Amino acid sequence: MKRKDESSAPRAAAKAIRSPKGERTPVTKTQVFRIFADNPGKVFSYRQLSRRLGVTTKEQREELFSHLKALRNSSQLTHLQNDDYRLTDASAFHEATEPASGRKTRKNEAPLARRGGARPIETEFGQGPVVHRRREAGFDFPDADQPEVAHRRDSGGETITGIVSLATDKYAFVVSEESETDVRVFTDRLKFAMQGDTVRLRLRGSRDGRPVGDVVEVLKRQRTEIVGRLYVQGGIGFVKPDNRKLYFDVFVPEENLHDAKQGEKVLVRITEFPNDHGRSPVGEVVRSFGPAGENEAEINAIMAEFGLPFEFPAAVEEESEAIPDVIGEAEISRRRDFRSITTFTIDPADAKDFDDALSIQQLENGHWEIGVHIADVTHYVRPGTELEHEAKHRATSVYLVDRVIPMLPERLSNGVCSLRPNEDKLTFSAVFELDENGKLYDSWFGKTIIHSDRRFSYEEAQERIETKEGDYAAEINLLNDIAKKICAARFKKGAISFETQEVKFRLDAEGKPLGVYVKERKDAHKLIEEFMLLANRKVAEFVFRLKARKPRFTMVYRTHDAPDPDRLENFALFAKKFGHTLDLSNPKKLSHELNDLSEEVIGKPEQNVLQTLAVRTMAKAKYTTEPLGHFGLAFDHYSHFTSPIRRYPDMMAHRLLEHYLEGGKNVEVEPIEEDCKHSSEREKVAANAERASIKYKQVEFMSNVIGETFKGVVSGLTEWGMFVEIEENKCEGMIRLSEIPGDFYELDKDNYRIVGQRTKRIIQFGDEMQVVVKAANLLDRTIDFELVDNRPDSVKRREQDERESRGGRGGRSSRPERESRGSKGNRRR
DSSP states (O other), X not given: OOOOOOTTSOTTSOOOOBOTTSOBOOOOHHHHHHHHHTSTTOEEEHHHHHHXXXXXXXXXXXXXXXXXXXXXXTTSEEEEETXXXXXXXXXXXXXXXXXXXXXXXXXXXXXXXXXXXXXXXXXXXXXXXXXXXXXXXXXXXXXXXXXXXXXXXXXXXXXXXXXXXXOSSSEEEEEOTTOSSOEEEEGGGSTTOOTTOEEEEEEEEEETTEEEEEEEEEEEOSOOEEEEEEEEETTEEEEEESSTTOOOOEEEOGGGSTXXXXXXXXXXXXXXXOSSTTSOOEEEEEEEEEETTSHHHHHHHHHHHTTOOSSOOHHHHHHHHHSOOSOOHHHHHTXXXXXXXXXXXXXXXXXXXXXXXXXXXXXXXXXEEEEEEEEOHHHHSOTTSXXXXXXXXXXXXXXXXXXXXXXXXXXXXXXXXXXXXXXXXXXXXEEEXXXXXXXXXXXXEEEEEEEOOEEEEHHHHHHHHHHOOSTTHHHHHHHHHHHXXXXXXXXXXXXXXOOOOOEEEEEOTTSOEEEEEEOOOOHHHHHHHHHHHHHHHHHHHHHHTTOSSSSOOOOXXXXXXXXXXXXXXXXXXXXXXXXOOOXXXXXXXXXXXXXXXXXXXXXXXXXXXXXXXXXXXXXXXXXESSOOOBTTTTBSSOOXXXXXXXXHHHHHHHHHHHHHHTTXXXXXXXXXXXXXXXXXXXXXXXXXXXXXXXXXHHHHHHTTSXXXXXXXXXXXXXXXXXXXXXXXXXXXXEEEGGGSTTSOEEEEGGGTEEEETTTOOEEEXXXXXXXXXXXXXXTTTEEEEEEOOOSOXXXXXXXXXXXXXXXXXXXXXXXXXXXXXXXXXXXXO
C-alpha cells in the first residue's frame, strides 16, 4: 500500500480555510485588512499573511494578491518594498468594508521604521518569505507587568496534548492526535516551549479560521541547550540563538558566563524557564567555541546546534580499548575462510574506516564467485554494553566538511573493525555466484574471515579501468564489466537515475577552503555501488522469504515510497517550462519517463535545477520493519547491510540475519521499529548538519573572492530575490530583485520566472547569468551577488541622469539580510 510522503510538507504547515462542510472558502478583503488593523504599526509579508489566513490554493493566492493591491490603491495599506505591507493609518480601520476612496498615496508618507533585522526565509518556486524579526538582547514581551492577564488566559477551555512545531518566531503549531487541525499558538503563549517539545494545550477558540490555544504546561522538553552568539553588557550576558525560529534570548548572569567573552559563539544550557512570559529564560554557558565567524567556532557551533557529540563517554572509550585485536583459533574455526582468495577494498583516498571488501575467484563451472565482505562490527559491539548504547544513540556517523563525528570509537572504526590491508579481519559476508553477463545463480550468507591483499583508492581503481594496466587490473575490469550489466538490468526494471551533485572542498591545514569542486562519479564508484546494492537487496529478500506467511520475520528494511502525485504533477509542469514533457498517465512507466528526462537535460543549463528538483519531488527513504519496497532502486525488498561501522541500522540487520541463520524464532517487531524510527531521525539530523557545514565552507570560500565574476544559472526565485548557482563550484547566492539593473522585476510564480515591468524582459530557472560576488556573511551563512550589467554605457548614463533628476526619489531600498537556502545534499539511498 502506498503511503503519501509528508517529508516536505510537515503537519505544521497551514491548512486551507474551510467551511463547515469542508469546502474551501474565499479570502475576503475584510479578513486581510483586519490582520493589519489588529496589529497597527506591524509589517507583514505576503507569506505571513498566507500563513495567518491558511492560504493554500491558487485561487486563494490570487484573491490575497488582489485584496492587497486594492487596499494599497485605496491607501489603506502602504507597500514598503517587495512583499512587505503595513497599515497606513489607524483611521483606515473604519474604511475596511467600504468601497475604495481612490485617495492617492501621500508623497511624503514615510514607511514605518522596521524593528530588528528581518531575515526572510526563501521557499521553492517563489512563494513569499517568512520574515523573522529578531529581538534585541534583553527584549521584554508586552504585558510583562500584568501576570493576571496570563492567569486569565490559562483558565477554562478544553485541554489537549501535542508536539510543538515552530513555524516562525511569531507563532508555532501544536500537532496533536486529539485535534484534526493543528493548533496555532503565539509565542508569548508557548511557555518557552521549543521545537519537538510535548505540551499540554488549552484551546481558546479560533482565529482566521484556525483553532488557537495557549500552552498550560510543558510536559517534556527535547533540549535545554541552545547555540548562539553571546552579547555582554555591564557583566550581564544575553545569548541570541543561531536558530532563527527560536523566539527568545537567554539571560546569562555574570557568575554563569564562565569566562565567555563578548561576541563568542557559545552553548548555553537553560537552567530556569520563568512562568512570566515577559522575562527571559536564565542559563549558563556550558561551552565557548571562540569568536563568532572563525572556522573552529562555527563548525563546533554547528555540531552543538544539531546536538552532535564532541567526544565519547569515558566508559565507552574504556570498553573500546579493552577489546582484543587478536583473533582466536576457535573463532576462526567457526567461520568460512576466504583468506586465500583475492580480496581488496576500494574507498576514498582519505578514508580510514574500510567496512567493505570484494573477493573474486573463478569456479570450476566457469562462473565467478564474488564475495561482498562487511566488517563484523556486531562481533565486537555486544548488546547491553556501553558501546552498544552509544552506537544506538548516535545511529550514524556524521561527515562534516573538515571532520567526521563517528558512530564508533576510533579504535573500532579505524582499527579493529576496519578491513585494513594485510591483516586478518572478521567479516559478515554475502557471496554470489555470477556469470560474466551478471546473471545470478546462487547466494550464500554467513560469518567469514578475510585477508585484504590491497587497499585501492577510487582514483587507483579508475586508473586500472581506464588503462587496463597495474596490479589486479584484470580482476577490477571483470568486476566493472559485471557491475555494468547488473546496473543495466536494474534500470531496465525501473530504477531512477536522478542524482544530485556532491560538493567537495580542498582545505589547508587550518581547515580553510582553498577550492570547491563537484565530485565526479566514475566507473570505480559505480562498481562498488552496484555490488553493495546487490548485497543489500539479496539480504532483504533472503529474510523476507524465510517465512511464507504473515507475520513475516522481522527485518530492518530501507524503504522508499513512490512520489506523491500532486508533487509529481507540479514537477511535470515545471519541466514543461523548459520544453520537457513527462507523461504521467501510466504509473508503471513513471521511472522510464523520469530517466528519459534525466538523459534529455544532460549538458543543458537546466540540468542541475531539474535533477535537484526531481530528487526533492521523490519521497524520502527511511528505515522500517515494513517491507514496502524501494521505488527509486526498483527493488521489492531492500535493506542496509554494508556499512555497520557508520550506520546502526546495518548493525541491526546483521544481528537479525545472524539470529535467523542460526535457526532463531521471530523477533518482536515493536522494539526494532522504534530503533528504525530513531535511526531515521538521526539520519535527518546528520544530513542537515552536513548541509550546514557545506554552506558555511562555501560562504567562507566566497569571502576570499569578493569582486570576482563567475558564470552561474538561476536556481531559485522569490518575491524579493533571484538565486544564482555558480556552475564551477555550486556556491549559491542571491541577487535582490530591486538591484537588477535597468528595470524593476516582479515574480510570475505560476511560470517560475521574473518579468521586468517596463522592458518585459523574462528571467527564469536555468538561465545563465554573469554575477559578481558582492558579499559573503559568515555569521548568517549567506552570499550576495550582483548581476553583471552588460547594457551599453549610453543606457547606463541615461538611467543615472534620470535618477539624479528625480533627486533620488522613487528609488528602491535594498532588502534586509536574509537567510540563504540550505545547501543541497545527496539523496541517501
